[in-house]
Amino acid sequence: MRVSLADKSPRPAVPRMRESGTDLGRARRRVRRSMFRQADTAMTTTSNFFNPVTTQTWTNGRHQVRCVKQIQETWDVRTFCFMAEQPVLYFFKPGQFVTLELEIAGEPMMRSYTISSSPSIPYSFSITVKRLPGGQVSNWLHDTLKVGDELVVHGPVGSFNAIDFPADKILMLSGGVGITPLMSMTRWFFDTNANVDLEFVHSSRSPRDIIYHRELVHMFSRIPEFKLHVICENKDDIGEAWTGYRGYLTQPMLEMMAPDFLEREIFCCGPPPYMNAIKHILRANGFDMSHYHEESFGATPLDVREEARELAEQAEAAAEEFDYAELVQVEFAGSGKSVRIQPGETVHAAAAKLGLHIPKACGMGICGTCRVGLKAGEVEMDHNGGITDEDVAEGYILSCCSRPKGNVVVDY
């Protein structure tokens, strides 16, 4: 039985309702029930924080959480803060992400979002989401998710984090909403008084698009070893006065901001063209890329179209020189279905051909959403840190980036 101070506390006074049979009465009763629920939740969680026995620690898995606060960061970016019904210490590695499991218009949807808060403030965690025109989940979160609503998250996971690559001198490079993992790391360094020499370079479309601007200025004004450089890309239609760097990040700009950039551990997150430009600069200067770490948020519509075109061309070419003997069989033991696919196709694609929907979020071996058990056979798995060595040893694979080397049996 759960015992908490809240169980003994009087409920808050709520005006009596008389319109029992009317729509207004029903609506008010709904509001009153919701007020009781929210007040109970707040009191229960607050009181339980001081009970080390009932306070649990977050571990990678599937968790029900409640949205407790929303903060409008810019006109199209909002932060959503979450807590659990029972108190949980949200420990994770700054830079890691969660994957939301949602149902929108009857369709199951999963999307990954970086945890933008820091584990140094562990009783809640937050994600910061940018609206994408036509994007299903980002717009649903902005338009529909309300404070008090519950949803399911998977995680935390991700190898792009500040703990696994400790360094004294760090360069963070972010573009747009790619700032979220770097913000989590910076908040962590700031809160824990980390002895880090940090150069933070953020590229934004325009001044009004700078996410966390005031908080960044505050943090970076208090620590001499932290230096902030903001670039606004939009040269013509800035909209607000901007006296800082303008345009796209170039090597001369980088040299002015961080002359020793080649000596730093680099963390980079932004749109693919932005990260490609950075890598180009680094490679051209002979940078040791083992000190470069990046996070990709996934394909842009352009990338999606490009990929679709490439796949169509590949399929056409493959059809001409098709060798049926090369086909490999993928059997799904759980559903009793099997299919023959061409070498190079993924286990996830094989499942899709059979109408089997293995949940998928990042599609690039980052988030771990598409993990399945491999019962027999071997695969070539080209992942990006979304699976641990322990999981691999136990026979799990990420279906989105696993290509059978021969006939395989998958537990799905």
Ligand SMILES: Cc1cc2nc3c(=O)[nH]c(=O)nc-3n(C[C@H](O)[C@H](O)[C@H](O)COP(=O)(O)OP(=O)(O)OC[C@H]3O[C@@H](n4cnc5c(N)ncnc54)[C@H](O)[C@@H]3O)c2cc1C
């Ligand atoms: C590890 C990780 C961390 C992430 N962290 C963040 C974060 O902190 N903040 C954040 O805002 N996002 C983050 N993302 C991105 C996020 O997961 C979603 O991809 C993003 O919010 C868009 O989802 P959506 O459902 O709104 O858009 P979708 O419905 O998936 O569509 C995305 C865009 O593509 C277009 N589109 C979709 N399909 C096609 C098609 N076939 N052809 C052409 N165009 C198409 C849509 O119109 C839209 O503009 C992260 C992703 C990953 C993998």
Ligand code: FES
């Ligand atoms: S969908 Fe994210 S790892 Fe496969």
